[in-house]
Amino acid sequence: VDPVLLARIQFALTVGFHFLFPPLTIGMAWIILWMMTRYVRTGSELYRNMARFWVKLFAISFVVGVATGITMEFQFGTNWAQYSRFVGDIFGAPLAAEAVIAFFLESTFLAVLVLGWNRVSPKIHWFSSLMVAVGSTLSAFWILVANSWQQTPAGYHIVNGRAELTSFRDAVLNPSMWPRFFHTMDAAMVTGAMFVMGISAWFVIRKQHLAFAKESLRIALVTMFVASILQLPLGHWHGMQVAATQPEKLAALAGHFKTQNRAPEIVFCIIDPPETRCTIAIPGLLSLLAYGDYNATVKGLLDFPRDEWPPVVPTFYSFHLMFGLGIYFCALGSFGVYLLWRRRLFNSKLFLRLALWSIPLPFVANNLGWIVAEVGRQPWIVYRLLKTRDAISVTVPATQILFTIIMFSAIYALLFFAWLTMLKREMRRGPVFGKAEAEEVAA
Amino acid sequence: VTDGLQIAWFWLVGALLTGYVILDGFDLGVGFWYLFARKESDRRALLTSILPYWDGNEVWLLTGGGAVFAAFPAVYATIFSGLYLALMLVLFALILRAVSIEFRLKAESAGERRLWDAGFAIGSILPALLFGVAAGNILSGLPLDASGNYVGTFLTLLNPYSMLVGVTGLALFATHGALFAALKTDGEIATRARGWAQRAWVVYLALFVASAVATAVQPAIIANYKASPALWTLPALALICILAVGYCNHRRLVLKGFIASSLGIVAIFAALGGALFPRLVPASNDPALSLTISNSSSSPLTLKTMLILAVVGVPIVLAYTVWVHMIFRGKTSIVESY
Numbered sequence: 001v002d003p004v005l006l007a008r009i010q011f012a013l014t015v016g017f018h019f020l021f022p023p024l025t026i027g028m029a030w031i032i033l034w035m036m037t038r039y040v041r042t043g044s045e046l047y048r049n050m051a052r053f054w055v056k057l058f059a060i061s062f063v064v065g066v067a068t069g070i071t072m073e074f075q076f077g078t079n080w081a082q083y084s085r086f087v088g089d090i091f092g093a094p095l096a097a098e099a100v101i102a103f104f105l106e107s108t109f110l111a112v113l114v115l116g117w118n119r120v121s122p123k124i125h126w127f128s129s130l131m132v133a134v135g136s137t138l139s140a141f142w143i144l145v146a147n148s149w150q151q152t153p154a155g156y157h158i159v160n161g162r163a164e165l166t167s168f169r170d171a172v173l174n175p176s177m178w179p180r181f182f183h184t185m186d187a188a189m190v191t192g193a194m195f196v197m198g199i200s201a202w203f204v205i206r207k208q209h210l211a212f213a214k215e216s217l218r219i220a221l222v223t224m225f226v227a228s229i230l231q232l233p234l235g236h237w238h239g240m241q242v243a244a245t246q247p248e249k250l251a252a253l254a255g256h257f258k259t260q261n262r263a264p265e266i267v268f269c270i271i272d273p274p275e276t277r278c279t280i281a282i283p284g285l286l287s288l289l290a291y292g293d294y295n296a297t298v299k300g301l302l303d304f305p306r307d308e309w310p311p312v313v314p315t316f317y318s319f320h321l322m323f324g325l326g327i328y329f330c331a332l333g334s335f336g337v338y339l340l341w342r343r344r345l346f347n348s349k350l351f352l353r354l355a356l357w358s359i360p361l362p363f364v365a366n367n368l369g370w371i372v373a374e375v376g377r378q379p380w381i382v383y384r385l386l387k388t389r390d391a392i393s394v395t396v397p398a399t400q401i402l403f404t405i406i407m408f409s410a411i412y413a414l415l416f417f418a419w420l421t422m423l424k425r426e427m428r429r430g431p432v433f434g435k436a437e438a439e440e441v442a443a
Numbered sequence: 444v445t446d447g448l449q450i451a452w453f454w455l456v457g458a459l460l461t462g463y464v465i466l467d468g469f470d471l472g473v474g475f476w477y478l479f480a481r482k483e484s485d486r487r488a489l490l491t492s493i494l495p496y497w498d499g500n501e502v503w504l505l506t507g508g509g510a511v512f513a514a515f516p517a518v519y520a521t522i523f524s525g526l527y528l529a530l531m532l533v534l535f536a537l538i539l540r541a542v543s544i545e546f547r548l549k550a551e552s553a554g555e556r557r558l559w560d561a562g563f564a565i566g567s568i569l570p571a572l573l574f575g576v577a578a579g580n581i582l583s584g585l586p587l588d589a590s591g592n593y594v595g596t597f598l599t600l601l602n603p604y605s606m607l608v609g610v611t612g613l614a615l616f617a618t619h620g621a622l623f624a625a626l627k628t629d630g631e632i633a634t635r636a637r638g639w640a641q642r643a644w645v646v647y648l649a650l651f652v653a654s655a656v657a658t659a660v661q662p663a664i665i666a667n668y669k670a671s672p673a674l675w676t677l678p679a680l681a682l683i684c685i686l687a688v689g690y691c692n693h694r695r696l697v698l699k700g701f702i703a704s705s706l707g708i709v710a711i712f713a714a715l716g717g718a719l720f721p722r723l724v725p726a727s728n729d730p731a732l733s734l735t736i737s738n739s740s741s742s743p744l745t746l747k748t749m750l751i752l753a754v755v756g757v758p759i760v761l762a763y764t765v766w767v768h769m770i771f772r773g774k775t776s777i778v779e780s781y
Contacts, residue, residue: 059545066498067541071534073505077512077523078530081592084523088516089741093749096509100756103505107498108760108767115495119770162516164742393524395592404531411538418546425549 006401007079007392012374013405014071016367017412021065023366026140026185027192028058029133031223032113035216036129040122050212051129052117053431054196059114060422064415066107071408073099079401083381083391089164090156090171091146098142106135140188141181148177150382151373152245163385175245179238180373186231187369190329191362193224197336198359199427201352212431214346217355221340225333231326236289242376243290243298246383249376251301252310253319254286263287263298268320273312274302308379315376322368325361332358448746449736452514453720455753459510461712463503464574465619465705470497472620474540474567475613476639477560485632486560490547492627495771497544499764501537513749517591517739518723525585525593526577529600533570540566568613575612579605582664582718584727591734604657611654614647615708618688622701625692629774637692640700644689651685658718663725667718674717681710 032054039047073095076084084091109131116125155170156163165171197220203213243250251257255266257274265285269276287296301309332354339345346352381388470493480486512519523530543562550556583604586595621640625633655678658664668674684707691700719725723739726732740746 060549063498063542063545066501067538070501070505070537070541073508074523074530074534077508077519078527079524081520081524084512084516084520085591088512088519089745092509092511092513092516092519092741093745093752096506096513096749097752097756099502099506099509100752100760103502104499104760104764107502108763111495111498111767112770116770159742165745165748168744168748393520393527395524395594396527400527400531403528407531407535411535415538415542418542422546422549425551 001398001402003396003398003401004389004392006398006405007396008388010079010401010405010408011075013412014068014075014408016370017416018065018068018072019367019370020363021061021068022136022140023184023188023191024195024363025058025062025065025192026133026136026188027190027223027227028054028061028195029129029136029192030189031192031196031220032058033126033129033133034219034223036126040126043122046211046215049431049433050216052433053212053426054216055113056426057195057199057423059110060419060426062106062110064419067415068412079393079396080381080391081393081395083386086162086386086391087150087382089162090149090153093165093168094142094146094149094172098139098146102135102139102142104135106132106139109135137185140185144181144184145172145174145177147373148174148180151180151377152176153382153385158385163382176238176241179234179241183231183234183238183369186227186234187362187366189227190224190231191366193220193227194329194355194362195359196220197224198356201355202427203430204346205349205352205356209430209432217345218340221333221336221345221355224329225337228326228329228333232330235323235326239289240292246377247299248301248304248308248310249315249372250290251299251304252312252315252376253372254298255312255316256286256298257300257302259297259300259303261287261295261297263290263296263300265289266320271313271316273309310376310378315372318368318371318375322365322372325365325368328358329362329365446737448743448750449740450721451750452510452740452746453723453736454716455750456507456510456514457712457716459503459507461709463500463507464615464712465708466500466503467497468571468616468619468708469493469623469701470500470620471567471571472616472618473624474563474620475571475617476621476624476636477567478564479639480632480635485635487548488628488632489624490544490563492624494544494548495767498541499767501541504537510749510753514741514746515723515734515736515739516741518734521585521587521591521593521724521734522577522581525595526580526600528597529573529577533573536566536569536573538566539563540570571616572609572613574609575615576600576605576609578612578715579608581724582608582658582715583661584663584725584733586728587724587726587732587734589732591732591739594728604661607650607657608654611647611650614643614650615704615711617643618647619701619704619708622688622692622697622704625697626701627774633774637695637697640692641689644685644692648685648689651682655682663727663730664718667720674714677710677714677717681707681714684710 032051035047035051035054039051109128112120112128113125113132116128149171152175153163154174155165155167157166197217200213200217200220203209204217255269255271255276256263262284263286264281264283266276266279266281269279284294287298288294290296290298301312336345336351339348339351377383379387381391473489473493477486477489480489539562543559543566547556547559547563550559580600585593588594618640621636621643625636625640628636684703687703688700688707691703721736722733723736724734
C-alpha cells in the first residue's frame with residue numbers, strides 16, 4: 001500500500017476526530033463565562049448550578065479534546081518528517097506558542113473552574129472561567145495561524161532547501177489567517193450553542209429542571225442565532241480570500257471548470273469532473289461572491305495544470321453540504337427567536353425536537369469545512385511550495401502506519417463511546433448538586 | 444549571536460523536559476502505584492491527589508515537543524519518525540490515561556472501573572518506562588544516514604543499555620510518585636505510600652548507580668566528561684540528591700524528600716545535557732552525521748522570536764501553576780462529584 005495514502009488517512013482520522021471537540025469546548029467556554037457572569041452579578045443559585053452543570057459536560061468533552069490533541073503535537077514529526085524539516089523554522093513556532101500561551105492557561109484554570117466551587121471566591125471562579133475561554137480561543141488562534149500559513153505562506157524565504165522566517169509578523173498575519181480564525185471561531189460558537197440548546201431542549205421536553213433548562217435554552221438560542229447569522233458575512237469574507245489566494249480551491253469547491261465571466265454559482269449538481277450534470281445554478285453569482293463584481297472572470301479548473309487540481313468531488317460536495325447546513329442553522333435560529341418573541345418557545349414540540357436532533361449537525365459542518373480547507377489545498381501540503389507526497393517520513397514503513405491506524409481507530413472508538421456514555425449519565429443526573437457533592441476540603 | 448541562541452535553546456529544551464519529568468513524573472509515578480492500592484477508597488484518594496494537576500503537567504510535554512519542533516526541526520523530524528512505534532505507544536498510553544483519570548471517578552459499574560483502572564495504570568507505566576528507553580537510545584546514539592534519517596529498526600532500540608536506563612527511569616518515577624502520594628493523602632494510604640517510596644528508592648538508587656557505571660564505561664558517551672572533569676560533579680550531585688531522598692523519607696520528611704527527588708531530576712538532566720552537548724542526537728555509526736545544535740537548528744530569527752516568547756511566557760506559567768498548587772494545597776480527600 002502507498003505509505004503517502006496511509007499517512008494521509010491517519011492524519012485525516014486523528015485530526016478529524018480531534019476536531020470534533022475543540023470547537024465544542026471553545027463555544028461552550030464563552031457560554032459558561034456568560035452564566036458565571038450572571039452568577040457573580042446576581043448571586044443567584046440558578047446561575048451557579050447552571051454554570052456548574054455545563055462545566056461538567058465541558059470537562060468531559062475537554063478531556064477527550066486534550067487526549068486526542070496530544071497526538072497532533074507529535075504527528076508532524078512521526079508521519080511527516082520531511083514536512084517538519086521543510087517548515088519547522090516557521091511552523092514549529094505557533095505550535096510552541098500555543099502550548100506556552102494557551103494550553104497552560106486553559107488546563108490550569110480549568111482545574112480551578114471544575115474543582116473550585118467550594119474553594120475559591122465567586123470572583124476568582126469567574127476569572128478562572130474567563131481564562132479558560134481566553135485560553136481556548138488563543139489555542140484556536142495559534143493553531144489556525146499554523147494552518148493558515150500552510151494555505152497562504154508569507155514572511156519566509158527559501159534557503160538551504162527549507163522555508164526560513166523573514167518576518168514573524170507577516171508569517172502570523174498571513175493572508176488567510178483572520179478570515180479563517182473568525183470563520184472557525186464563529187463555527188465554534190454555533191457548535192457550543194447548539195449543544196447547550198439541544199440538551200436544554202431535552203430537559204424541557206421531559207419537563208425536568210425547567211427553570212434551569214429554560215434559561216439555558218434562552219441563552220444558547222440567542223447565541224446560536226447571532227453566531228449563525230454572523231457566519232454569512234464571515235463565510236463570505238473567507239470565500240473572497242480563497243478566491244484571491246487559492247483560485248484552484250475556489251474552482252474546485254464551486255465545481256467551476258470553464259473560465260468565464262459572469263460565472264454561475266452552482267446550487268446543486270452531480271459532479272463528474274470535468275462535467276457537471278443536472279445543474280441548478282444562479283448566473284453571475286459566483287463572480288459576484290468571489291470578486292464583488294457580477295461581470296468578473298472566474299478562472300476554471302481546466303485552465304490549471306491537471307496535476308495541480310485538488311480532488312474536486314470531495315471538495316465540491318463538502319463545501320455545498322457545509323453551506324447548506326449553515327443556512328439551516330440560520331433558519332433554525334431564526335425560527336427559535338421568533339418563537340421566543342411570540343412566547344411560544346417552550347411549548348413548541350417541533351422546535352424543541354429539532355434543537356435536540358440538530359446537536360450533531362454543527363460537528364458535521366465543522367469537519368466538512370475542514371475537508372474543504374485541507375482537501376482543497378491538495379496536492380500541496382504547503383501551497384505551491386511543497387507537495388504532500390514529498391512530505392512524509394521516508395523511514396516509517398507502511399505496515400507500521402497501518403498498525404497505528406488500527407490502534408487509533410480502536411482507541412478513538414472507545415473514547416467516543418465513553419464520551420457519549422458520560423454525557424448521557426450527567427444529563428440523566430441533571431443540574432443537581434446536593435449532599436452528594438460533599439467536596440473535599442483542605443485538611 | 445547564532446551560537447548563543449542555539450546554546451540557549453539547547454538548555455531551554457532541557458529545562459522544559461526537566462520540568463515535564465518533575466511535574467508529570469509525580470502523576471505517572473502515582474499511576475505506577477495505583478495497582479498496588481487495592482481498596483476502592485485508596486484508589487480514589489490516589490486519583491484525587493493528582494486530579495487538579497495532571498493536565499497542566501502534561502502540557503510541559505507538549506511544550507517540550509513544540510519547542511524542539513520550533514528550535515531544532517531536524518531533531519524533531521529524526522527522533523519522532525525514527526522512534527515511530529515507541530512514540531506511538533507512548534501516545535496511545537497518554538491518550539488512554541487522560542480519559543481514564545477523568546472517567547474513572549464517574550464510573551458506575553465494576554467493569555467500567557476495571558477498564559479505566561487498567562487504562563490509568565498502563566497509561567502511566569508504559570510512558571514512564573519508554574521515556575527512559577528513549578533517553579538511553581539518544582544518549583548512546585542512533586544510526587543515522589546523511590539526510591539525518593534513522594536507519595535502525597524498532598528492535599535496535601531495545602538494546603540492553605537503553606533497557607537499563609528505561610527501568611532506572613521507571614524507578615525514578617515510582618519513587619517520585621510515591622513521595623507525592625505520601626504528601627497529598629491522609630491516614631493509612633499515606634503511610635503505605637511512604638513504604639512504597641522507601642522500596643522504590645532502594646531500587647532507584649541501585650539502578651542509578653548501575654546506569655551511571657554502564658554510561659561511564661562508554662567512551663563515546665562521556666567524551667565531554669573526559670575533556671572537562673568538572674562535569675562529574677553533576678552525576679555526583681544527582682547521587683547526593685537521591686541519597687537525600689532516602690534519608691528524608693526515612694525521617695518522615697516527605698516534602699523535603701519530594702524536593703530532593705525533584706532536585707535529583709534536575710541534576711540528572713544537567714548531567715545528560717553535559718554529556719550530549721553540543722549534540723542533540725549523536726549518530727552511533729559515524730560521529731560526523733550527528734545532529735548538533737549548529738546543523739539542526741532553526742534560523743536565528745526564529746530562535747530569537749521563540750526566546751522572547753519563552754522568557755515572557757514561562758515565568759507567567761510558573762506563577763499561575765504555583766497559584767493553583769496553593770489553592771489545592773494540603774491533603775486532598777475524596778471528591779464525590781465534580
